[in-house]
Structure formats: C-alpha cells, structure tokens
Amino acid sequence: MIKMRTLTAVMSGLLAATAATAVLAGGPVDEALIIDGETEITTRTAAPEGHPFDELISGWHYRTDETRALQADSFQNPGMLYVERGEEIWNTADGAAGKSCADCHGDASESMKGVGAAYPKWDAASNRPVNIELQIDACRKNNMQAEPYKFDAADQKALTTYIRHQSQGMPVGIDLSQGEMQSWWDNGKDLYYTRTGQLNLSCANCHEENNGNYIRADHLSQGNVNGFPTYRLKQSEMVSLHNRFRGCIRDTRAEFPAAFSDELMALEVYVTWRGTGLAVETPAVRQ
Amino acid sequence: MTKSLIYSLAVATMALGGTALAETIAPDAVEIVDMEVNASITGSAGNATDGRDAFADRKKGNCLACHANSDLKEQLFHGEVGPSLDGAADRWNEAQLRAIVIDSKQVFGEQTVMPGFYSLNVGINVAEDFKGTTILTAEEVEDVVAYLMTLKDN
Numbered sequence: 048m049i050k051m052r053t054l055t056a057v058m059s060g061l062l063a064a065t066a067a068t069a070v071l072a073g074g075p076v077d078e079a080l081i082i083d084g085e086t087e088i089t090t091r092t093a094a095p096e097g098h099p100f101d102e103l104i105s106g107w108h109y110r111t112d113e114t115r116a117l118q119a120d121s122f123q124n125p126g127m128l129y130v131e132r133g134e135e136i137w138n139t140a141d142g143a144a145g146k147s148c149a150d151c152h153g154d155a156s157e158s159m160k161g162v163g164a165a166y167p168k169w170d171a172a173s174n175r176p177v178n179i180e181l182q183i184d185a186c187r188k189n190n191m192q193a194e195p196y197k198f199d200a201a202d203q204k205a206l207t208t209y210i211r212h213q214s215q216g217m218p219v220g221i222d223l224s225q226g227e228m229q230s231w232w233d234n235g236k237d238l239y240y241t242r243t244g245q246l247n248l249s250c251a252n253c254h255e256e257n258n259g260n261y262i263r264a265d266h267l268s269q270g271n272v273n274g275f276p277t278y279r280l281k282q283s284e285m286v287s288l289h290n291r292f293r294g295c296i297r298d299t300r301a302e303f304p305a306a307f308s309d310e311l312m313a314l315e316v317y318v319t320w321r322g323t324g325l326a327v328e329t330p331a332v333r334q
Numbered sequence: 335m336t337k338s339l340i341y342s343l344a345v346a347t348m349a350l351g352g353t354a355l356a357e358t359i360a361p362d363a364v365e366i367v368d369m370e371v372n373a374s375i376t377g378s379a380g381n382a383t384d385g386r387d388a389f390a391d392r393k394k395g396n397c398l399a400c401h402a403n404s405d406l407k408e409q410l411f412h413g414e415v416g417p418s419l420d421g422a423a424d425r426w427n428e429a430q431l432r433a434i435v436i437d438s439k440q441v442f443g444e445q446t447v448m449p450g451f452y453s454l455n456v457g458i459n460v461a462e463d464f465k466g467t468t469i470l471t472a473e474e475v476e477d478v479v480a481y482l483m484t485l486k487d488n
Contacts, residue, residue, distance in 0.1 A: 073414055242457035245464040246449045249457075256447065257415050263392075263399040264411035301459045 126330025133209020142193025169226030235317025244301030274331025385481030
C-alpha cells in the first residue's frame with residue numbers, strides 16, 4: 048500500500064513537470080464527411096420514431112481533426128488494408144468443397160452491395176438473428192465445407208470489413224418484422240439500460256446521457272455501430288463490434304458475455320436500430 | 335507454510351494496522367442518515383495528501399474521469415460528466431461529502447451516474463476480481479474526504 052502511494056506520487060510529479068492541463072470542449076464537430084472528395088456520408092440524420100434522440104450523430108463527429116481526416120482519405124485510412132485483404136480471401140478457394148466466396152457470389156461490389164447495411168437479419172435455420180460474421184461462418188460450413196472462424200481471427204475481421212465496405216454510404220436499416228426480431232430488440236433494449244459491474248453503469252449512462260462530454264480523455268459519442276468493423280488507432284488494428292461491446296462492458300468492471308452470445312446479438316440488433324439512417328462508414332477510423 | 339505461521343503473520347499485520355483497522359465500519363454497516371455520515375468510518379481522520387493521489391489514480395477514485403478539479407491541473411485530462419469540484423467544501427460539509435463518496439445514490443438518487451465508492455449496491459455480473467469488494471477501502475474514503483475538505487474557494 049505504502050509503495051503504491053509513493054509510486055503514484057512520483058508519477059503525478061513527473062506529469063506535473065511535463066504537462067499542462069488540456070482544455071477540453073466537448074460536443075460533436077459541425078462538418079461533413081466526404082470520402083476522397085466524392086462520396087458524401089450521412090453522418091447526421093433524424094432519429095426514427097420511438098428513439099430517445101431527435102438527431103443521430105456518427106462517432107466520426109466526436110473524433111479529433113487528425114482522426115477525421117484519416118477517414119476522409121481512403122489512401123490514408125489504415126482500415127482499407129483490411130478491405131484489400133478481404134478481397135483476397137473472397138477470391139481464394141478454401142475448405143473441402145474447393146470453392147471461394149466469388150465462385151457463388153461473383154463480384155462483391157454487385158452481389159454484396161447493401162447487404163451489410165441490413166444486418167443483423169433474422170435467420171430461420173438457426174432461429175435467431177445473425178450478423179455478417181455468423182453469415183460468413185454459415186457459408187463456410189454449409190457451402191464450402193470449411194471450419195467457421197475463431198472469434199476475431201484476422202481473416203474474419205478482414206472479410207467482414209470487405210463485405211460491410213460494399214455498403215459504404217448506404218443507410219443502415221434492419222428489418223424488425225422478420226421472425227422474432229422484435230423480441231430480440233426488446234431484450235437488447237433491456238440490456239442497454241441495465242447497469243453492470245462494480246462501477247454500476249449502463250450503456251445509456253455513457254452514450255445516451257453523456258454523449259458530447261469527455262470522460263477523462265475520451266470524448267463520448269452516441270455509441271453508434273455504422274462504422275464497424277472500425278480501425279482503432281489506440282490498438283493499431285481493426286476492432287469488431289462484439290470486441291467493442293465487450294470492452295465497454297469490461298470497463299464497468301463486469302464479466303462480459305461471449306461473442307455472438309444471445310446477449311451480444313440482442314444488443315447488436317438494438318444498437319444497430321439506434322443508428323437507423325446513418326450511412327455505413329466501414330472502415331471507420333476511431334481513436 | 336504452517337497454520338501457526340500464517341496465524342502469527344496475520345496477527346502481526348493486524349498489529350501494524352493499529353486501532354484504526356479494528357474500528358473500520360464494513361460497507362453494508364455504514365448508515366447514511368439525512369444524506370450524511372457523521373463519523374469517520376475508520377475511527378480516525380484521513381490524510382489529505384494520500385486522498386489527492388487516490389482522487390486522481392485511475393485504479394482508485396479516478397474522480398477526474400468525471401470531474402474537473404483545478405487543484406489537480408498537472409493532470410492532463412479532466413472529465414465533464416459531473417460538475418467541477420472546485421469549491422466542493424464550500425457547498426457541502428464533511429459529513430455530506432463522506433456520504434457522497436460512500437454511496438452517492440443515497441444523496442443524489444438512484445439515477446445518478448456517479449458510482450458508490452464504498453457500497454456493495456452495484457451493477458449485475460460484477461467481474462470475479464471485484465466481487466464483494468468496494469472501489470475504495472475505508473481508509474481511502476477517509477483520505478479522499480479529507481482532501482475534498484481542502485477544496486475551498488472562499
């Protein structure tokens with residue numbers, strides 16, 4: 048205990064010598080995202096009926112000048128490397144059936160256009176919603192006789208990024224009328240407002256009540272999912288949506304659910320709906 | 335290690351802790367009455383210098399996550415989820431500040447975003463490492479309260 052305290056004191060002393068307090072002024076910036084000066088991305092839009100907000104705002108507006116500029120230039124956006132890698136995988140045969148994605152789906156810029164904007168989707172076969180990652184696994188298993196990916200395998204992230212990228216600029220919109228989507232939405236909403244962990248915080252405490260505010264060094268956004276998978280500068284890699292969910296839950300000092308578990312799929316359905324009408328940005332750049 | 339050795343080590347540790355340790359009130363035994371906790375929960379006064387460290391430490395109070403505080407301007411980032419704590423001791427007395435730190439929900443209401451730092455009334459699915467523990471120890475609570483009492487504008 049005494050050791051810890053001395054260490055902390057020394058550390059804050061060091062900081063005192065080198066740093067001055069940063070002046071933080073919260074709130075989303077008032078700018079437009081136009082990728083390569085061509086593709087205008089809808090980063091602000093009116094919320095759907097029954098939404099707690101009037102206006103939906105992409106996380107892009109809450110990031111620094113440098114981070115926003117990286118995303119607006121596809122040659123500089125590090126996430127584009129994953130799009131390229133995804134295209135390679137798309138065209139490469141794998142599994143006992145000796146097939147590639149392209150063998151059945153052809154040119155992804157046509158066959159996958161708009162697909163990523165409409166997920167998660169109801170899946171009658173598994174009787175639950177599936178996201179892009181689970182749909183890829185289903186095709187690998189049933190159509191290619193290949194193993195499903197391990198969660199967050201590099202190829203899973205690259206292929207998911209590639210498929211979502213084919214919908215870049217298209218508005219997010221999921222179909223809640225299919226199967227039991229509505230009850231998954233309900234469960235997701237319950238989870239969104241449930242406080243977890245020793246810090247006793249819900250998603251809404253940070254992303255609904257405090258978006259636009261700084262929480263220490265982090266500028267809180269509305270927590271929208273339209274940019275996923277996102278390239279995170281902090282981790283220097285692509286981050287999947289369920290990885291992000293788990294990180295936010297862990298930060299409340301709670302156990303986090305498994306990727307693709309009922310809890311996280313319900314959250315994905317609900318949180319995707321909260322971003323209805325925002326354009327798909329994949330690959331977004333975040334800090 | 336033999337049982338008797340463990341026992342004597344334990345006794346030695348307790349002796350080091352002194353009388354303060356013996357009088358510490360457990361989290362579920364603290365009584366917040368009219369938004370106040372009148373007496374120290376360790377039986378002795380806190381140390382404001384240590385409290386200043388615990389206030390800033392991300393693994394302890396991490397109060398700067400949500401509050402600005404001019405007295406800690408050497409720290410780079412101050413959050414804005416809660417109000418600035420400049421002059422906190424002009425607005426609240428010591429017994430109130432102690433109650434706020436122990437379990438802010440009993441002062442500001444259930445809906446507050448501020449965590450309870452010495453409370454077991456927490457969220458669901460608490461991670462294994464934190465189960466049954468509080469964010470701050472009783473001693474750290476008293477240190478932070480002593481430090482808050484130094485935040486005066488007039």
